[in-house]
Amino acid sequence: MGIDEFFANLWSDYVASTPQAEKIKQAFEAKGERVVNDHVAFRTLALEPIRLKALEPHLLAVGYTPYEPYDFAAKKLSAYGYLPPEPDMPRVFLSELRVDELSDASAKILRGLAEQVDAERVKDPSILWSGRLWDPVSWEDYQTLLAESEYAAWVATIGIRPNHFTIAVNYLEQHAGVEEVLQTVEGLGYKVNDSGGRVKGSPDVLLEQGSTLADRMMAPFADGQEREVPTCYYEFAKRYPTPSGELYPGFVAQSADKIFESTNVAKSGS
Template identity: 70%
Template sequence: MNVDEFCAKLWADYVAMTPQAAKIKAAFEERGETVVNDHVAFRTLALEPIGLEKLEPHVLALGYERFEPYAFPAKKLRAFGYLPPRDDLPRIFLSELLVDQLTEPAQEILRRCAEQVDAKRVATSDVLWAGRLWEPIGWEEYQTLQAESEYAAWLSTVGIRPNHFTIGVNALEKYTSVEAVLGVVEELGFTVNDSGGRVKGSPDVLLEQGSTMADQLAMPFADGKERHVPTCYYEFAKRYPQPDGKLFQGFVAASADKIFESTDAKEVKPSGADS
């Protein structure tokens, strides 16, 4: 699979989980804009056989280069950014949850999930849009994870797939600020993530970001019932030039920390059944 096919597969899976993204992208295109994807992000667990080191080779095989590491101590995460082999391709952001830093009950749930994953399945690049590779967890288990780590709860139900795509504001002609883009998003009826402010970052750190709150879709649980849980969201990023005149290529951990909260949901709704 070449890198263009890879990106197309990611987008197809992403919009299936994130109906808002197709609507937002179409709205900007209808306004005469060219929508360029700044980066795509993935989440995983620091557990065999799905740890970051097992997923990274698929990215590197496509010509991506590891760029910078990032740490999120409060959320118990680590991540790497990857630069693409061509300028017209998105950057990649791959993060993992440091499971051994969670409480024993949460660790037990997540280890049971990871133990069900066939290592051979992880050896193919389509694992990056495979979704949940384990049996549905219990509703109470989901709540246990959610109380401790929204990231863990998200991953337990949604699985391994694109967590978000990102509109590159630099490529837009009419809507040249993140705030202007967020205004259009709200006009379309979508909720903006305001954790840490509507626009995270600043020209001083060479990157500004904003995002929607994630869509919610019905996902199955161990009791056979489906409940609405957060899936994926759309991000918007504007990069600023460095002293050498080239656009900043990395990410800003303090801003990304708040962007992660685009999938937070303190309450989720049952679908067709009581919780």
Template identity: 60%
Template sequence: MDIHTFFSRLWDDYTAMTPQASRIHDAFVAEGETIVNDHVAFRTFDRGPITLAALEPHLLALGYTRFEPYEFKAKKLRAYGYLPPSDDQPRVFLSELKCSELSHEAQGIIDGLIDQIDPARVATPDVMWAGRLWQAPSFEDYQSLMAESEYAAWLAIIGLRANHFTISVNHFQRYDSVEKVLARIESLGLGINASGGRIKGSPEVLLEQGSTLADRQPFTFAGGQVEEIPTCYYEFAKRYPDAAGKCYQGFVAASADKIFESTDIKRYGT
């Protein structure tokens, strides 16, 4: 699979889960802005056939290279950033949950999901938008995971897919700041993730980021209970040149930590 097909298929799956993304994309295009994708992010567990190390070869096969590692101690995550083979392609951020840092109960729930995965299903790059590779968990199990890790609960019901795409504010003309972008998003009636502030980062750390609150949709849990859950969200990033005059390529862990909370239902105020 070539890189253009990969991201086209990924976008189709993402927008099916995230209708706001199409609305946002189309609103900016209608105003003459050029949409360039800064990066795409994925979440996974560090167990079974879907670990970061197991999924990484699909990125390397597309020409990506590992860039920097990141740790999120409070959220029990590790991650890597990946640089694309050419500047016109998005960066990738791939994170995984350190399951052993959760309770035995939570680990048991996760292992029950992972045990259902057919390892052969992970052999092709379309696993990156496969969604759940296991049966829907019960609402009780979802709540148990949520009590320890919002990331784990989200992944248990949403599965493997892009949790966000990111618009490069650097390529905008009229909306040339993250704050201007966020104000336009709000004018569309969409919520902003204000955890850690509307704008995460600063010119001093060479990266500013903002994001929407994730879309929501009804989800049928095992046993038939239906609840509205967060799906995926859209991010906006502006990068600044480093001391050598080159555009910053990495991520800022303190900012990413708060961006993760775009899928946290506690942020919705409802």
């Protein structure tokens, strides 16, 4: 599979559960802006057969190279950034939840989900836009996960798919910074994630980021009922040049920590 087809599949899956992204993209394009994707991100569990290292080969197969690891101790997450084969292609951010660091109750639930995944399916690149690969969780189990880890609850109901795409502010001509982008997005009627401030990061750390709050959709649960849960969000990033003159290629863990909260239940429901 070529890289263009790879990202076309990701975008198609993403906007199906995140209609705000298509509308925001179209609104910027209607203003004459060139919308370029800065990066796309995925979430998974540090469990076989879907741990980070099991998904990574699909990125390597389309030309990506590992760049830098990241650790989010409070959220019990490990992550890796990946650089594209060409500078104007999107970067990738892949994270996993360290299930072994959770309570026995939460870990047992998540292990039960991972055990349902067909290891052969993980070998196909479509795993990255496959969604939920296990039976619906019970509402009780969802609440158990939610109380300990919003990330865990999200993966349990949404599965493996891109949780955000990102507009590269550097390519915009009418929006000088992330705050200007956020104001335009709010003008379209969408709420932004203000955890840690509306704009995370600064020129000092060579990266500024902001995001919407996640869309919501109805998801099935084990009792046969459907309930509304957060899906995915749209991010906006501006990169600053390194001393060598190239735009900073990585991510800032402190900022990403707050960006994760774009899918928090209380926030997306407000």
